[in-house]
Amino acid sequence: AQSVTQLGSHVSVSEGALVLLRCNYSSSVPPYLFWYVQYPNQGLQLLLKYTTGATLVKGINGFEAEFKKSETSFHLTKPSAHMSDAAEYFCAVSDQTSYDKVIFGPGTSLSVIP
Amino acid sequence: DAGVTQSPTHLIKTRGQQVTLRCSPKSGHDTVSWYQQALGQGPQFIFQYYEEEERQRGNFPDRFSGHQFPNYSSELNVNALLLGDSALYLCASSLLSSEKLFFGSGTQLSVL
Numbered sequence: 005a006q007s008v009t010q011l012g013s014h015v016s017v018s019e020g021a022l023v024l025l026r027c028n029y030s031s032s033v034p035p036y037l038f039w040y041v042q043y044p045n046q047g048l049q050l051l052l053k054y055t056t057g058a059t060l061v062k063g064i065n066g067f068e069a070e071f072k073k074s075e076t077s078f079h080l081t082k083p084s085a086h087m088s089d090a091a092e093y094f095c096a097v098s099d100q101t102s103y104d105k106v107i108f109g110p111g112t113s114l115s116v117i118p
Numbered sequence: 119d120a121g122v123t124q125s126p127t128h129l130i131k132t133r134g135q136q137v138t139l140r141c142s143p144k145s146g147h148d149t150v151s152w153y154q155q156a157l158g159q160g161p162q163f164i165f166q167y168y169e170e171e172e173r174q175r176g177n178f179p180d181r182f183s184g185h186q187f188p189n190y191s192s193e194l195n196v197n198a199l200l201l202g203d204s205a206l207y208l209c210a211s212s213l214l215s216s217e218k219l220f221f222g223s224g225t226q227l228s229v230l
Contacts, residue, residue, distance in 0.1 A: 008160075036217050046224075047223045048161070048208070048219075105151075106151075106219060108162070109160050
């Protein structure tokens with residue numbers, strides 16, 4: 005069975021500071037990995053995804069994530085936080101045989117302090 | 119191009135009642151998945167429909183059922199509502215051949 009853990013249910017950063025949101029996964033087969041963002045009263049929007057190939061993945065709004073198989077991690081980073089980045093972030097995993105059954109982590113709420 | 123649309127946006131029911139939620143997928147998509155998102159938690163997979171059949175199912179009781187129509191739209195039905203069914207219900211559409219999900223804004227269900 006697949007699962008996702010996200011260290012830190014809430015993260016606060018200052019505007020302009022580095023954003024680091026942590027994600028670890030468990031999967032018995034090669035995974036597909038995703039980061040989604042959810043703004044208040046909205047659905048989820050895909051930030052970036054890893055399927056195969058390059059392990060450093062770039063997404064929208066300046067975010068990127070690196071797939072580290074040895075650490076079973078897929079941490080999300082952004083060099084400089086903006087106020088508009090304040091939202092809930094979800095890491096998710098699916099396997100390459102039933103990739104549309106996506107399993108989500110519990111989420112990390114990001115606050116950006118001016 | 120309309121994205122994924124869900125109706126209604128909000129719904130209030132009492133325990134024991136039945137509810138139907140609706141979803142229209144993004145144009146061109148053939149697969150619909152439903153998720154339950156309780157307050158402060160990540161979305162939990164309920165089930166997925168493709169070609170009008172339930173293709174995969176998560177760990178939810180039989181009180182949760184669904185349907186997909188020939189135009190790919192979908193309904194989620196929940197019978198005998200419990201207080202614990204209060205949540206945001208999200209619909210996501212995709213192509214069966216794609217790993218990318220497109221989410222609607224959800225239906226907020228409150229069970230009193």
